[in-house]
Amino acid sequence: MATQASRIAGRLMLSPAVVLLFLWMIVPLGMTIYFSFLRFNLLMPGTEEFTGFENYSYFFTDPAFWPALVNTLVLVLGVLVITVVGGVALAVLLDQPMWGQGIVRILVIAPFFVMPSVSALVWKNMLMNPVNGLFAALARGLGLEPIDFFADAPLASIIAIVAWQWLPFATLILFTAMQSLDREQMEAAEMDGAGPIWRFVHLTIPHLMRAATVVVLIQTIFLLSVFAEILVTTNGGPGTASTTLTFLVYMQSMLQFDVGLGSAGGIVAVILANIVAIFLMRMIGKNLEA
Numbered sequence: 001m002a003t004q005a006s007r008i009a010g011r012l013m014l015s016p017a018v019v020l021l022f023l024w025m026i027v028p029l030g031m032t033i034y035f036s037f038l039r040f041n042l043l044m045p046g047t048e049e050f051t052g053f054e055n056y057s058y059f060f061t062d063p064a065f066w067p068a069l070v071n072t073l074v075l076v077l078g079v080l081v082i083t084v085v086g087g088v089a090l091a092v093l094l095d096q097p098m099w100g101q102g103i104v105r106i107l108v109i110a111p112f113f114v115m116p117s118v119s120a121l122v123w124k125n126m127l128m129n130p131v132n133g134l135f136a137a138l139a140r141g142l143g144l145e146p147i148d149f150f151a152d153a154p155l156a157s158i159i160a161i162v163a164w165q166w167l168p169f170a171t172l173i174l175f176t177a178m179q180s181l182d183r184e185q186m187e188a189a190e191m192d193g194a195g196p197i198w199r200f201v202h203l204t205i206p207h208l209m210r211a212a213t214v215v216v217l218i219q220t221i222f223l224l225s226v227f228a229e230i231l232v233t234t235n236g237g238p239g240t241a242s243t244t245l246t247f248l249v250y251m252q253s254m255l256q257f258d259v260g261l262g263s264a265g266g267i268v269a270v271i272l273a274n275i276v277a278i279f280l281m282r283m284i285g286k287n288l289e290a
Contacts, residue, residue, distance in 0.1 A: 029270075036263035043257045055264035064240045064248055069272075072244040075159055076223045082163040083219060084212055087170030091178045092204065094171070105175075112168035120232035123161045124150070154234040154242035161229050166222075170215045177211035178204070217280050224273045245269045 039051045059065060094105055111119070127134050128149040136146035149157040181204065189199050227246050230236060236243040236251065243251075249269060253262025 032263045032266050035259050036267050038260045040260040040263075041256075041258050051260070055260045056268070059252075059261060059264045059268060062248075064243055067240040068243045068245050068248040071155055071240070071242060072224065072246075074155060075162070075226060075244060076220055078156075078159040079163045079166060079223055080216055080219060082159070083166045083170040084215060086163070086167050087174045087215065088205075088208060088212070090167070090171040091174040091208070092200070094175050095178045109168040109172055111164055112166070112172075114165065116165060116226075116228040117232055119165055120161055120229040123157075123164075124233050128157060150234050151238060154238065158226075158229050158233060158242055161233070162223065162226055166219055170219070173211050173215050174208055177208050181207050217277075220276060220280055221273070224269075224276065245272070 036055055037050060037052060038048050039054070040048045090108060094101070094108065098104065114122075125133070130136050130146045130148040130151075133146075135149070139146045147153075186199055186203060189203060194202075225246050226244060227250065230242055230244065230247050231250075234242040236247045245265070246269065249262050249265040252258050252265055256262075
């Protein structure tokens with residue numbers, strides 16, 4: 001049993017790391033909150049002044065705000081649906097005995113280790129390019145007109161790119177959960193005459209629900225801040241068709257040099273992200289307790 005002196009010594013040794021982590025989190029947040037109440041433009045140094053909630057009011061009344069919010073939610077939901085459904089399908093497929101199973105598993109997981117900017121460049125120049133891309137060549141081979149994905153369906157194209165990146169992660173988590181499925185229970189259900197569809201719906205899916213909720217939580221946290229894929233491919237356009245909250249904050253801070261307005265947008269994005277995270281945590285908590 002730990003003594004009082006050893007507990008105090010342990011806390012003292014941990015305190016520098018805890019304090020450093022706290023400062024690393026709270027100082028940038030505090031500065032962002034402070035700048036959000038100022039009229040602060042980098043192109044006009046020395047003209048900073050306190051404006052109260054004016055930046056927040058302007059951010060909420062910006063014509064690009066609501067399209068950006070909707071695009072963010074559509075992006076998150078679209079990627080989650082593709083990765084969870086596709087992850088379950090791939091997990092079931094990888095769980096089947098096959099030749100070269102180890103190599104197949106590595107190839108399925110590999111895209112997760114590609115940097116987002118590199119992945120976006122590959123999709124933009126090699127696959128979705130309307131002139132020289134692979135999809136354009138396939139369309140011309142079939143006698144069809146090539147599609148300019150980033151002009152005609154920009155948000156759907158970004159969803160496809162991001163889903164391709166996150167599908168291996170979902171597959172890995174769900175496949176790990178699949179490995180713990182009780183084989184004797186599956187064999188007993190099969191001997192009782194249960195078909196593969198019945199076993200999948202009533203045994204496999206309930207067993208994967210906890211893993212799926214973890215996938216949804218982790219991916220949502222990261223998907224709310226998708227940025228590199230948008231910058232590399234569509235740059236938020238055409239218009240605001242592929243602009244998300246994160247990219248809107250970037251445009252206001254880095255392109256318009258308005259630190260005050262960008263800071264207000266960042267605080268709004270943080271609040272919305274925390275609301276979503278709390279909702280998901282409550283949902284997942286109930287699922288894990290079931």
